[in-house]
Amino acid sequence: MGTGGSKCGSRTSSWENQGDGVFRDHTPSPELLQSGMNLQICFVNDSGSDKDSDADDSKTETSLDTPLSPMSKQSSSYSDRDTTEEESESLDDMDFLTRQKKLQAEAKMALAMAKPMAKMQVEVEKQNRKKSPVADLLPHMPHISECLMKRSLKPTDLRDMTIGQLQVIVNDLHSQIESLNEELVQLLLIRDELHTEQDAMLVDIEDLTSHVIQNHRREA
Template identity: 90%
Template sequence: MHLDAHGLTQEKIKSSGPTTAEPQLHAQKNERESIRQKLALGSFFDDGPGIYTSCSKSGKPSLSSRLQSGMNLQICFVNDSGSDKDSDADDSKTETSLDTPLSPMSKQSSSYSDRDTTEEESESLDDMDFLTRQRKLQAEAKMALAMAKPMAKMQVEVEKQNRKKSPVADLLPHMPHISECLMKRSLKPTDLRDMTIGQLQVIVNDLHSQIESLNEELVQLLLIRDELHTEQDAMLVDIEDLTR
């Protein structure tokens, strides 16, 4: 006749009496509870079996289990602190890696600032050169205007001295004042009365030649005057542009 385990245990309890049945039931409950804990916490059984299995009959963990749990907590704390140090080191590395590519930018910005300062210095030098050039041109213009009138008078005197003498002086050597009068265009009627027709004809021809030469000289001087007026207008325009 076959009986199950539960029936055998019940018969054993009945045969043993009321005094021994209660401790056995309590031990069975503890074993079942420990089995349930092992099944429920199977994933943590490999890491710390002593924490969950080393329980005394009273349900409190033993000294070895408590020491083991304390060591496990210390190991966890050490691992956490090490991971924090590693994370700090990684952060410092990332910060240095982020700072490293910024160094060319800082160099570029410094080069831009140096370029700006050089451009400002060149602009200031250009302004100084412009002002010095303006002052120099103004001084030269004032000096030229002041020297224009005396230079013109000197030029007229030189031209008078270089002018050729009239041939009348050679034809009328006994009348030297006639040549001077012809040069000054101031002949008197008394001088003409004393002359012959031939002498008067020489004087007339000389006057015609002088008129032609003077006309040619006048044309050349007018052309020179036009050129000088053009240069003067250009200089006045330049001076006006510089004074703005």
């Protein structure tokens, strides 16, 4: 250990005595220069590869964190729109079926009640019809007024009547004819309106039925 320290001390003192000239005259060998350059190149390559790996990692993280593109959003919106349209079409089909059943039920009910309602209306009109003035003019002949009301007057009922009484009956019959004509016109107008409503309802039923049949064929 003492010998090594003396050697090192002598070397140090010799270097110090030589001064800066030693360092100026001393030049590194080509092998050392080449090895240093190789080390620098390896270091640069390692640092570059590290940077590339960091950049790839950052790109991967960026791609994971990046939100959906407009095309993906548009496709999702299209799928949602298709679902909504399918639901609305199914609701429309249910509405058509419900309306069809409702119209059919209303038509059946109206047709079933038409005949009894007509009979009731005729009876009410008979009861509300004004009494023939013949009963007031011929109080002693009540059967004549009843026959006129029932339109069952016979020739034998007229044999014992005077010309004045017959003229009263004729005038009453003319007034009844006029009132019946007016009533007939009103009933015909009502009939036309009912026919129009019936035709419209039948057209609606046919349209709804054809629409439902087409939908069932598409589903099948």
